[in-house]
Amino acid sequence: MNTRIFLILAAVLTIFACNSNPENTSDSVNDSLKNKAIETKSGLNFAISPYENYSIIGDEFELTITMNSEIKVDSVSVFLGEKLIQKFTELPAKVKVNTKDYVVGFHEFKAVLNDFSEIKTQQIQLFSDLQPKKYTIKVNKTYPHDIGAYTQGLIMVDGWFYESTGMQGESTVRKVKPETGEIFQSNSMAKEIFGEGITKFGDKLVHLSWQSYTGFVYDFKTFKLEKQFSYATEGWGITHNGKQLIMSDGTENLYFLDPTTYAVVKTLGVYSNIGPTKQLNELEYIKGKIFANVYMTDEIVIINPENGKVEGIINCAGLLTEKDKHPNIDVLNGIAYDEKTGKMYITGKRWPKLFEVSY
Template sequence: MKLIIIIGLICFSYLGYSAEIPVYSYQIVHTYPHDSKAFTQGLVYDEGVLYESTGLWGQSSLRRVDLSTGKVLTLKLLSPELFGEGLTLWHDQLIQLTWRSRRGFVYQKDDFSLIKDFSYATEGWGITHNEDFLIMSDGSDQLYFLDPKTLIKQYSIQVHTPKKTPVTHLNELEYVKGEIFANIWTTERIARINPNTGEVKGWINLTGLIQSQPDNGQADVLNGIAYDATHDRLWVTGKHWSNLFEITLIPSSPP
């Protein structure tokens, strides 16, 4: 059964929504199994499979996952001292961040063989890309644009509301139709960000999604966004969630 949750534009002050920004609700299109042992940090869709980065000390991994069954097809464990974070796919290379180690890794997509590692000056949280740059978050209100060849930061932007209020706790990222979608850490919302200005163009309210799956006793916060540009499909999940959800967004009227 499809679940439809309609959210109004008012009554969201307690969630940090501001009246000048549209709020979108969602409809569940399809529910897929997801490994509840996965502490999801990064999620990418490509050619019928998901690539997933998971965290926790001593448990962090890089995975290739069958979309329809949730079965882990390929697993690469990180060194125990590394805490896995965001993940993106640039051409045929997977780029994975770690949290406090300030180290990232570039792998060959097909066999997960390590091509090289790189460093950055902040914590690593989420990563995605547009046509020209890798885009990285570190849990602050900043997004960093990296050269995809050198992996060196070129510039950064501040994420903010139309009233210039900084938006912090930017986590997992996904580039969708010219916008950056960002999970906001510890909340049930995703920010839709203009990549040129850093302004938040809309909020996606996913309240109730965690309750739409079996209670496994360990499901944690929402985290994980993947997009299929070819078929315009959007998936979301969370840390230790038993399900992955394909959703469509229900647009709201401008405030």
């Protein structure tokens, strides 16, 4: 996305995102809770201890349910998401919870009195129990790169780079010859569209837009537009795992999409041992892991797609010399992987160079 616009938006927006637990919360159950819940009258209390602002995967908690009034208690049910943990017929009551099998992110517990006559909720946030491994980037080869290309997405297919560029009036999808940086094929987007990431899925090229909430599907060979789809968040980066598309929106969340309907089938929060990793941008799926640029930094994080834990951080600082820098140069963005050769490539927005790298 546009750095200048982002800085303005970041000053006024706070993004709240929740990650699903092992038993993802059901919309139908939530609707039922909302419809049947009434104003608190009986004084049901629900506490989690020990807990403050966050905890770590593997920590244990004790849930305590008490009542402030003499109302008859027929039952109190304790849920994690939609899963019933335990049911009681008298209070006070206690439940012990071990989080070792949970995923990172937010989890909500509910105490439900007498068949939904009263509900109390408590939420916890879990950080990763892993300390990410630290890596330093190594340049193996340098290629030319168009300094006018505000790089949003990058892939390598059959010896060619396919790149998407951003900015309104400048957004394109292009096929580029690595050795020369020559643009062999290009397709421009409508002037009002701010282009974002791309990925190849089957014989299609899937392309996101930033704040138009619209994705575009092209024939991979001809770049002919075949269909469009919509999504509820901003569009930033996109990749795939062979079965699902994986999309970022600048938060700590990754969205797994059905490649036929483009519906979200899973939301995964990304966390390290110090908290959520926000501003996830360009994505690439490499050997079973998700590699993501962290916007406005020189870092690429390596994410476990099963649990959202950050397993590694690649420091990419120092790739450009002072001579490489120009007034319009912008941040690191763009990760490509050649499955045939096992080579990895990175670049940045309006960078004069593109690098084959290892770490």
